Amino acid sequence: MSYSKDQLLQRLKELQLNFSTCSHPAVLTVEAQAKHVGHLEGALSKNLLLKDKKHRFYIVSALATTPIDLKVLSQRLGLGKGGLRMAPEEALQEILQVPLGSVTPFALVNESARSVGLLLDQGFKAQKRCFFHPLSNEMTISLAASELDKFLVSIGRSPCYVDLEENPPIGKDQPPDLAAYVPGEAPSLPGQSLKPVNNELPTVGSCMSEGSNSTTNMELKKGTSQSKPEKRKVKPEEQHKGTDNLAFVSDVKKIVDEIITRTSEVVISEVNKESIQLHGEQLGSVVSAGLKKRLGADLENLIMVLKNAAYTQGFHSGLRSQSHLRE
Known part of the structure; x- marks a missing residue:
């Protein structure tokens, strides 16, 4: 059984997290989302569901302004240059159990997503508040990275923050850092x-x-x-x-x-x-x-x-x- 948007919001309230919400029409891109929440205090995020050759899945959640090079990220994970690709749309529905345009760290609350990896942009920590979809792209939730951490800990996940812009050398004497x-x-x-x-x-x-x-x-x-x-x-x-x-x-x-x-x-x-x-x-x-x-x-x-x-x-x-x- 998957969580609904309302069930997730109720859980966040039970955890006494400091967050706010903004309802808006369904959006599929960060640019479209910005039209509805850009005037609010907070940093937009982009969230990708990726897949490797062994059918393992990853959510990469980053500031909208952070460039993500999949070839570099693949090497840093030890997967080779072509190890990562965008996950198919059916993975959103079957694993994260969210609709298109709604990838979010909050989807890890669902049992079907327990084995999905999560990489968070360390840039989130420098922001007062960050924007994410709460399992639905018809709403945006605003909260600090520390509040997101409390949620992740509550579901048994330790937050993993990394520098997604770094491109360290990888070789025999320098193993993949991620x-x-x-x-x-x-x-x-x-x-x-x-x-x-x-x-x-x-x-x-x-x-x-x-x-x-x-x-x-x-x-x-x-x-x-x-x-x-x-x-x-x-x-x-x-x-x-x-x-x-x-x-x-x-x-x-x-x-x-x-x-x-x-x-x-x-x-x-x-x-x-x-x-x-x-x-x-x-x-x-x-x-x-x-x-x-x-x-x-x-x-x-x-x-x-x-x-x-x-x-x-x-x-x-x-x-x-x-x-x-x-x-």
Whole structure:
């Protein structure tokens, strides 16, 4: 079941966020939106739903004035120059569950969008207020970046702000700086059958702040056979990249800190004056149920990332052993 605009606004009120709204005719572009809200205090945003070759989806939310080079962004995510493209319109309806022209970070409230990655323009933080659609392009919501952060934390998502204009060199000794923000899974659209690619490593560089609830899905190459897998030589730079992507999951202290931080965020959002008055002695059970509901899938994803990391490390160790034997 997807959230409606009114349900989202009600949730924002329950979170006691400082925001305002402006109703207007449906708009499909930032330019059209500006005609209705341009006179108000705030910065316009452009929001893109992107897709990579492994059917993983990303929302890139930026100031309307921030240039976004998809080739550069693809390389920074470790996807290659042509790794990102605009997602098809059906993905808006099936995954974000919003109409055309309504892409927004608020769509992550829907269960169907749990595995969608989110990159936020760090330029938002310098603005007093920013404009976004609240699941409908017939309304604009105005709020500060700090208020958007509170909403994201309330749904179990850690805000990921990055400099979208940066173009750092990427190479053997300089791994992709945004690789940690690649989602850990790919949601399936109707009619798609996503299966593992023969001889390709599972994706390990998933952002620890992104939620997902199943193992990584990868597309089955055409013309290959599961009984006779196509041999593929792993390049040295690919081995290096995989090792760099394991840096986070190899640090036990960081993993524990991440679990504690995310648990604390959920507990804080669940326990407030209203919940104490409403549930009384049953508050402990309510909070426990909330933790299971909102953190269960994320922790499952974390364990899957660790499992994939162990598999990949073993794979690279095998390659090194074979290399030594040949020498």
